[in-house]
Amino acid sequence: MQRVVVIGGGVAGLTLAYRVARAGRGVLVVDSAQRPGGQLGRHTVAGITLDSGAEAFATRGDAIPTLLAELGLDDRVVQPAAYPAWLFGADGRAHPLPAASVLGIPGVPLASDVAAVVGWGAAWRAALDPLIPGLIGAKADTVGELVRRRMGTGVLEKLVAPVVEGVHSRHPDEVPVSALGEVPRHMSRGTALAAAVRRVRDAAPAGSLVASLDGGLHTLVDALLAGIEKAGGEIVTGTTAELVDEGTVSLTHANGTVTRENGRIVIAAPGIAEPATTSPAHLVTIALNAPALADAPRGTGLLVARGSRVRARALTHLTAKWPWLRERAGSTELVRLSYAEPAELSTALADASTLLGVPLEAPQVVDHATVSWSRAQPTEPHPSIPTIGEQASGTGLAAVIAHAERTAKELIP
Numbered sequence: 001m002q003r004v005v006v007i008g009g010g011v012a013g014l015t016l017a018y019r020v021a022r023a024g025r026g027v028l029v030v031d032s033a034q035r036p037g038g039q040l041g042r043h044t045v046a047g048i049t050l051d052s053g054a055e056a057f058a059t060r061g062d063a064i065p066t067l068l069a070e071l072g073l074d075d076r077v078v079q080p081a082a083y084p085a086w087l088f089g090a091d092g093r094a095h096p097l098p099a100a101s102v103l104g105i106p107g108v109p110l111a112s113d114v115a116a117v118v119g120w121g122a123a124w125r126a127a128l129d130p131l132i133p134g135l136i137g138a139k140a141d142t143v144g145e146l147v148r149r150r151m152g153t154g155v156l157e158k159l160v161a162p163v164v165e166g167v168h169s170r171h172p173d174e175v176p177v178s179a180l181g182e183v184p185r186h187m188s189r190g191t192a193l194a195a196a197v198r199r200v201r202d203a204a205p206a207g208s209l210v211a212s213l214d215g216g217l218h219t220l221v222d223a224l225l226a227g228i229e230k231a232g233g234e235i236v237t238g239t240t241a242e243l244v245d246e247g248t249v250s251l252t253h254a255n256g257t258v259t260r261e262n263g264r265i266v267i268a269a270p271g272i273a274e275p276a277t278t279s280p281a282h283l284v285t286i287a288l289n290a291p292a293l294a295d296a297p298r299g300t301g302l303l304v305a306r307g308s309r310v311r312a313r314a315l316t317h318l319t320a321k322w323p324w325l326r327e328r329a330g331s332t333e334l335v336r337l338s339y340a341e342p343a344e345l346s347t348a349l350a351d352a353s354t355l356l357g358v359p360l361e362a363p364q365v366v367d368h369a370t371v372s373w374s375r376a377q378p379t380e381p382h383p384s385i386p387t388i389g390e391q392a393s394g395t396g397l398a399a400v401i402a403h404a405e406r407t408a409k410e411l412i413p
């Protein structure tokens, strides 16, 4: 049986390769970076190794817990601190995000934490949802269309859009309703949108909706690499693959030599079969000497609504969010801001100060790091070559890993 050749050693490619190698089939992973893992990257800030990309996974579904248990990482799973996330509105005010919500869609539109964000007028409009005939919005393709029709523009733009953009880097009008998990299924049985949200929240397992690993999520990459090699798989880094035909790739190695490899090709990187559409994410991580942040004034961090004077799209207060990191960082505070365009440290520091509501000055900066990512948007899968990764499965580790696992099953003898 031909060996499997995986183009791209992000978490999708590595998960598939791990599964295929463990089942006894030969596998080669080719990654253009020096260190595989893709968006599960790492960097060092103030002497601490941090995630430079994804830092949490959604706890829904079995795929990630099963993989972590097999890799012996289940005892390192950590929950975030029980602080709320906040929203920084276009009006320049910060509010905790409503507790009972799915991607910002409120389960109780007239709750005071909803009205505080969207205003009472928009909250009352959203509260009409159960009175609106079920047909309205029933055929909506996107989250934006669904929310606009059932709850109105106020809730959509002031609450749902910042949350969706924080997760998917796209406006809800560009995000399919499937991103709402079980919500559309409940609605297809005649449940109104808010009630469907409440059902999904009630059915969620106890504990946080996200988790991570003590030491950072990037350590999953190390475990996968070790698992693949132990099972006899091969990993080549610093090597760019190009598709020649359905069974052949051309590899350009770091020293400039070009070789060819035949096998059962799997595409696990964007832009291989056709040009990729990507959206950028630029992060600035700052280590601060700022005792005023020790009490987590904005919980685990904030999402920023469009139209705000702050350029950052989101801020994560890393040392407030992850107790393991708080312990490791001692009195140093770590915050991470994300932007659509590259941002200077001075901009990020000013934004952090505004968002956290605490004066922060340059002398308080202990260290900082910037990193830029491009995130693949969904594309049509290749008609005959298995395609995995976020361009095929949608963004987020829960979706990416589950899809890679399903695809691996089709390749296992």
Ligand SMILES: Cc1cc2nc3c(=O)[nH]c(=O)nc-3n(C[C@H](O)[C@H](O)[C@H](O)COP(=O)(O)OP(=O)(O)OC[C@H]3O[C@@H](n4cnc5c(N)ncnc54)[C@H](O)[C@@H]3O)c2cc1C
Pocket: 007, 008, 009, 010, 011, 012, 013, 030, 031, 032, 033, 036, 037, 038, 039, 040, 052, 053, 054, 055, 056, 057, 058, 239, 240, 241, 242, 268, 269, 270, 272, 281, 283, 373, 375, 388, 389, 390, 391, 394, 395, 396, 397, 398, 400
């Ligand atoms: C800043 C940031 C924060 C995030 N936060 C979260 C989060 O908290 N929770 C969550 O679930 N998700 C999060 N995500 C999304 C998540 O990280 C991604 O959905 C997931 O890691 C994508 O994995 P992938 O394997 O599909 O792609 P990638 O990680 O992009 O991997 C693709 C790999 O292919 C390689 N490659 C590209 N072209 C070639 C080529 N021609 N030849 C060989 N190799 C090639 C690249 O080097 C890369 O290693 C975040 C992403 C970013 C950027």
